[in-house]
Amino acid sequence: MRQKALDLIQSGVTNAEVARRLSVPAGTVGYWLHQERTRRGSLPGKPNRPCPRCDGRPLNEAAYSYLLALYLGDGHIIQYSQHRVPSLMITCGDNWPGLMDSCEAAMKAVFPDNSVCRVRRTGCHNVKVYSKHLPCVFPQHGPGKKHERTIALEPWQQRIVDAHPWGFIRGLVHSDGCRITNWTTRMVGGERKRYEYPRYFFTNKSEDLLRLCGETLDRVGVEWKVTRRGTNPYNISIARRDSVALMDAHIGPKC
Structure with a gap:
């Protein structure tokens, strides 16, 4: 039969x-x-998809700088036993649909031959792509939590971040940062008055990632300082008026 x-x-x-x-x-x-x-031996197969690291395929470096920062902040690479290739997932909150669109656009630009999808979760979506070359493109992948292991850029990644620093900063702010309105009070003419001013924060438990953020901010002329929880660095704060204006020109609030 x-x-x-x-x-x-x-x-x-x-x-x-x-x-x-x-x-x-x-x-x-x-x-x-x-x-x-x-x-x-005649099984149909998908064509070999070239890798920017293994095969020298052109890489959209501006999109990669942004996606790299999103990955370091809110992303992870995982390979389930039932899948032949690993997947990159970046979690984006539903409160910021524009951020989710930017993440998906960057993922498509970095992996133009691969399908990108959104997986619904409670209050958020995972923006997801499968590629066997993910460990090549994101060599920071490894076992354990990122803040518990060393995070250092490869020379080729540092070159891209140096060429596209605002993309990297934007990805860090979109993943683990925010723009808020701070306030304080001052005595003026014997009367206490309230003053409000914008401020940027980048919050992460990884000292390596805080260092990378600070170095990149230095490169674009943004003044910043570190705030601590106890003895541990925790926040990068940007509050000086000129620096906030520079951040507003290139980053702005999440949307």
């Missing part, structure tokens, strides 16, 4: 029609065909 099914398929009969004629499940017919193609 198996051979009869293969002969019918070879003559041009569809799998569904073969299953109907022989009174066997359509899945069985498909499995027989798969076995035969495996035996003959």
